[in-house]
Amino acid sequence: MTTRVASLVLALFLLSAPTLLAQPPDVFERVEHGYAVSESGVKIHYATLGSGPLVVMIHGFPDFWYSWRHQMAALSESFQVVAIDQRGYNLSDKPKGVEQYDMRLLVADVAAVIRHLGRDKATIVGHDWGGMVAWQFAMQVPAMTERLIVLNLPHPRGLVRELQTNPEQIKNSAYARAFQDGSPTDAAVFFGQAMTPQTLSGWVRDPEARKRYIDAFGRSDFTAMLNYYKANYPKASGSDLAPLPDLPKVKAPVLMFHGLDDRALHANGLSGTWDWLEQDLTLVTVPGAGHFVQQDAADLVTSTMKWWLTMRRR
Template sequence: MTQIDWDKPKTFKRDGLTFAYWEAGPKDSSYPTLVFSHGFPELAFSWRFQLEGLAERGFHCVAMDQRGYGQSACPEAIEAYDMEALCADQAALCAELGLTEVIFVGHDWGGLIVWQMPLRYPELTKSVICLNTPYTKRAPMEPSKLYAKRFGEDFYMVWFQKEGEAEALLDDDVRKTLTYFAQKPPEADGNSPDTRAGSSLKDTLKTFDTSTARPLVMSDEAFDFYVREFERTGFRGGINWYRNFDRNWHETANQVDLVEQPCLMVLAELDPVLPPAAADGMEKFVPNLDRVLIKGSGHWTQQEKPDDVNEAIADWVQKKF
């Protein structure tokens, strides 16, 4: 099995910022390189099973800590985390490695990034594989206003807009925060209903008792790695991605909602935040789309069901390319 030292990344620079990345597998693979993008609150480490497992199957795999996370740069300015910058980071990583045709693989917030890559970097993007996060058309109004109108001012994406408040609560007890996010879905163990998709994250976190938490989706050793990284960096970088929703919306006013490359949508049966039904109607915007359902998985799909995810990715890429 391929072994990766997650404490010792490779690095590259873009615009004076340093980014950490890891790679595995043969660089001369007959398949396009798989470049993985993580979500919130995660790390390149969330793709450890994919980098290690798919490398063994002959794929060249790359994942980086995105800006604001882990061992990569955490610029202070909120506007440094807009979609233009996040996608440019991905393109710069590919340029660093001399990659010209890439399959971008994303999950959660990383899914939003990989759906933008074929629109912003079409010649670089061979295809897209996305876990949980569907492609969605541009909102009819500024997202912060839309979410507040639909879900209220306490909805976590609206609450995140309040600079300083959200990160203060999440940073106060990193282990508690990550325990809350990293619980297995309730359907997997028969306990109480999941509240992670609820609107009042701040109230839930304030009263959350780790002694009543469901089992976690990862080993104690893996969880400790997450805790060490987020205790060092805090959550501000990741939260700043949300604070660019409106900025991104304005910047994409003339963008066409059409992804023409072949794509795979990997759906997680038990995801309370991004359920399979959220991808209904995607073919209107992604006409060359295949789907696969990962049964028994909650939101942390690539960590909860790594073998199923690896099989889905490998099988689809081998058939397509």
């Protein structure tokens, strides 16, 4: 009798094992794709998942919409999550000329996506250059900014202050000078290497994800990537860097993440952020995580985002 029961249990387990062991489909296979057209006529590609209040996610350098795969999977249970390819990247248009990457146009691209989706506001999420776009969006288009989440990009005032006074930040920003002065064909422009899909994706740890990055960067415009720096990044440092003009305070509540092992952006730039906001700031610093904190500490970032956004829906 015992043998029969054991055999039955084993048989039931084997029958159910494929279901128990099956992994949910990768976000790459689950999203729907679309395009919005900016006021400047540039087509912006986006990937969308879920339904509910709108969350727009903006990647940085070098990256594409798939950077947000961990967060999209979890947030899509309660929100419509839309991750864009910024102009110059992957499936979005790649206009020629440095002036085509001016911050005002990058902000307008995000606004175009929100309007294209029939919404009048969204939670804006940005990392690195996407973080700078997110800060500027919140300041320039406050009526469309419901909440703001920024990852590893200090407020513009904090970044400029550190570029004026912090020798470590000045040293860490040497790569930006190389990007401003160089071109993709320079043999050592990208941290001592040429810009290729392989070198640009070298930071991606997951082998399967890295394949997707190589494909996306193969469709991207490397000159456009550098144009972000040529058009928007401060060209001076120390005493030669002029102070920023007056900036409006951010009106939306803000959640910030900062991986403390970031070798490009010093955490000292976070100090004083609360002085430039009208509402509350939630700041999460992450020891052991680097610049790409949304991937290095995916579980922490995702769960905190979900908690913070859900709490504010009540």
